[in-house]
Amino acid sequence: KLARELCARQSASPNALVPAPAIIMADAPAPLPTEALQARVLALRKLANADVVPAVQDLVQACCSGAEFTLFRSVSGPGRAIGYKKTFPFRMEPPASSALCVSEAAVVFGSTACELPAATWRGARVVELGCGSGYVGVLLAALGARVTLTDLPHVAAFTSATLALNAAVIRVPASAAFGAWDWSQPRSEAAGAVTAGDSLLHELASADVAVAADPVGDEGTQRDFLTAARALLGLDGQPALGRSLRQLLVVHKHQQSFCISGYSAPTDGARPTITQADECERCVFRRNLEDAGIKVTQWHRPPKEFAHPFVEMWALSRDVAR
DSSP states (O other): OHHHHHHHHHHHOTTSOOOOOOOOOTTOOOBOOHHHHHHHHHHHHHHHHHTOOHHHHHHHHHHHHTOOEEEEEEOSTHHHHTTOEEEEEEOOOOOSSGGGSOOHHHHHHHHHHHHSOGGGTTTOEEEEESOTTOHHHHHHHHTTOEEEEEEOGGGHHHHHHHHHHTGGGOOTTOEEEEEEOOTTSTTOGGGOBOTTSSBHHHHHHHOSEEEEESOOSSHHHHHHHHHHHHHHHTOSSSOOSOTTOSEEEEEEEOOTTTTTOOOOOSBTTOOOOOOSGGGGGGOHHHHHHHHTTEEEEEOOOOOGGGOOTTEEEEEEEEOTTO
16 A cells, blocks of 8 residues: 555655655664674674684694694503603594584593593593594593493494594504494483494493593583483483482583573573673583483593693582482
């Protein structure tokens, strides 16, 4: 109707200027005052700067490029007392997609694992949950553990390539092998056999330590991981899959777009945004773990140069108080 009226006016007086109709936005939020907007931008810049740790980024980039680099590990005996460390070469298969890139959480965990006494990992039976690139599992095998790296079947070829690149630094009795495991069906016999021969469920039952580096990034992966964690700890009404587990370790990088609310548009009435790293205590993932009957405690602190304000390392256990 409005268009017909405008055309009629224009036809009656061709030289007349017809004012453009006003465009009304329903429920459009008013923008923040300039001062408030500038303050939020400065806060977000500070947040972005806190999210970059040079030592961590250097290793992530080296892994993604396929370059060889050197890692250091603790030793036993008198050498440890004087701070002596051994070096070993390490190299990752360049990822075919961003989903297989080494995460910052994995690098922070790896640097911490290398600092612990050599006896921590030597001979330990370890299962890595959601290995992806395989960085954590292969590193722990290089430190002397017998590791089973688990993930979905399509990851097997990529992880095996990384294992082959580092075979020389994995010395008997240490070992590393891949096994497919779907978190959404943790008790399924279809999990299959590990490349070393034993069934995956057997490996889970005999593991001393299970490790997951950056296991969740959205609602779907969080749901599946909670299902797997409850089965490992026997919180799903059945016997625990991890009958011998001494530690279930999770390394989590808080994400502004997922677990700590994240950035929201600078408008009146918008949800509060995270502007400080110390607000990570609001993590939704941690609250959901606790709601599932899982006790969450801090594990070790990383070396100073690898300390990341948004990466936490947790030890999970069954909350007996519930």
